[in-house]
Amino acid sequence: MTAVRLSSVSDEQVYGGKAMQLGAAIRAGLPVPDGFALDTAFVDAIASGEAGARVKLEGLCTEFSGHMAVRSSAIGEDSAGASFAGQHATVLNVKGPEAILDAVLSVWQSARTESAMAYRARVGADMTMGMGVVIQRLVDADVAGVLFTCNPVTGHNELVVEAAWGLGEAVVQGLVIPDTYRMDRAGYLLESRAGYKDVMVRRVPGGKTRTEAVVAHLVEDHCLDAERLAALRHLVERCEIVFGAGPHDIEWALERETLYLLQLRPVTNLPGV
Numbered sequence: 001m002t003a004v005r006l007s008s009v010s011d012e013q014v015y016g017g018k019a020m021q022l023g024a025a026i027r028a029g030l031p032v033p034d035g036f037a038l039d040t041a042f043v044d045a046i047a048s049g050e051a052g053a054r055v056k057l058e059g060l061c062t063e064f065s066g067h068m069a070v071r072s073s074a075i076g077e078d079s080a081g082a083s084f085a086g087q088h089a090t091v092l093n094v095k096g097p098e099a100i101l102d103a104v105l106s107v108w109q110s111a112r113t114e115s116a117m118a119y120r121a122r123v124g125a126d127m128t129m130g131m132g133v134v135i136q137r138l139v140d141a142d143v144a145g146v147l148f149t150c151n152p153v154t155g156h157n158e159l160v161v162e163a164a165w166g167l168g169e170a171v172v173q174g175l176v177i178p179d180t181y182r183m184d185r186a187g188y189l190l191e192s193r194a195g196y197k198d199v200m201v202r203r204v205p206g207g208k209t210r211t212e213a214v215v216a217h218l219v220e221d222h223c224l225d226a227e228r229l230a231a232l233r234h235l236v237e238r239c240e241i242v243f244g245a246g247p248h249d250i251e252w253a254l255e256r257e258t259l260y261l262l263q264l265r266p267v268t269n270l271p272g273v
Contacts, residue, residue, distance in 0.1 A: 001041045001053060003060055006034065006134065014039045016073030016132035021243070021264055028242040031235075031260050033137040036060060037073065038104070040130030046101065047108045057104070058097040066137060067203060068094045070103035071263070073132035074111060088131075092167060093138055093203040104133050139260045140203055141253035143223045144168035145178055148267055149236055150247035155270045158190065159183045161232060163223040165214055166200030168251055168262070175199055175211065179223050187233050194220050231259050239264060 002014075009015045009023030019037035026032045038046075038057075045053035072088035089110035091103035111131045145163035150156065162178040164170045171178045177195040184190060198219050199211050224232075232252065239248060243264065251263040 001039065001045050001056075003036055003038045003042055003056070005036050006032070006136065009037045013075060014132070016040065016075055016130070016134075018071060018073035018263065018265075019132055019134050020073075022134060022136075025239075025242060025261060025264065028238075030238055030242065031258070033069075033139055033260055033262070035064065035068070035134060035136030038133040038135070040075065040132050043104060043108050043131050043133050046104055054101060057101060060135075061097040061100050064135065064137065066095070067140070067207070068100065069136050069138045069262075070094050070100060070107060071134040071136070072107045072110065073134045075130045075132070090169075092169065092201075093207055093209050094135075095207040099207055100135065104135075107131065107133050138203065139253040139255045139262065141167050141255055143228070144251075144253035144262075145171045145223075147232055147236065147250040147252060148247065149240070149245075149250070150267060150270065151182070152249075152267060152270065157185065159185070159233060159236060161224065161229065164195065164197045164200065165218060165223060166202050166212075167209065168253055169201040169209070170197070170199065170211075172251070175201070181224060181229060183229065183233060187230060189226075189229070192222065194222050196220060197223070228254065228259075235259060235261060 006023055007026040009019045012020040015037045022032050042053060070091040089107045091106055094100050094103045108131050143163055143165060144167055148160040151158050151160050161181040162171055164176050164178045170176050176197040179195045180193045182191040198214055200214050201209050202212050203209050247267040249265050249267045253260045253262055
């Protein structure tokens with residue numbers, strides 16, 4: 001039963017795939033928010049109500065006293081053959097030991113829902129996969145979204161970016177029609193299509209998040225300009241140096257013009273694959 005700084009995670013079979021990948025990214029100098037990882041034994045101990053595990057988690061929380069994001073990191077999660085995006089819980093803007101404890105339990109429970117078990121059976125994954133947890137500093141995003149290093153519809157070798165105002169949950173949960181940008185590998189803009197982003201997800205100072213209306217003049221305004229798109233393309237280049245050509249599905253966020261890498265997983269179910 002261990003918990004370590006995210007930067008030191010290197011064993012997927014102990015901490016899960018997401019923690020291992022983020023640890024490798026931090027060690028390579030990629031812009032990943034700091035945090036720590038709980039191994040599967042620690043998460044199971046918390047879920048079973050072991051007092052010692054809960055006391056240990058409280059102690060860890062004193063090292064990261066700000067607003068946090070609590071993410072799943074299951075064994076075998078987001079492999080080349082299966083993406084668990086949307087199956088396991090992510091809890092944003094968690095503050096304080098009690099809230100973090102509740103978030104860890106939510107992540108653990110999300111692996112046992114009917115939909116998660118059905119997906120696991122469909123892709124031939126381990127039905128009893130262990131669940132690790134990543135706890136990171138929350139990026140209070142002004143703009144966030146996803147980036148595919150190939151076109152997920154056509155399979156073409158180009159970059160496809162989807163973006164919206166606020167935290168990335170607005171895109172991930174399908175709350176808005178995001179802006180869409182397509183670039184070739186040299187950065188030439190092939191398509192720029194404004195979405196309809198009438199709401200955004202923002203953090204609440206005391207914890208949790210809420211959905212807010214976007215001011216009228218920004219609803220159909222572009223989130224990303226040429227400079228921001230160039231920064232995203234450069235992030236792709238850095239990720240591919242570390243993790244290979246992919247293709248990758250990247251979650252990113254911009255906080256006061258600082259670009260962060262939140263998650264990176266393989267793209268699955270490409271056309272013709």
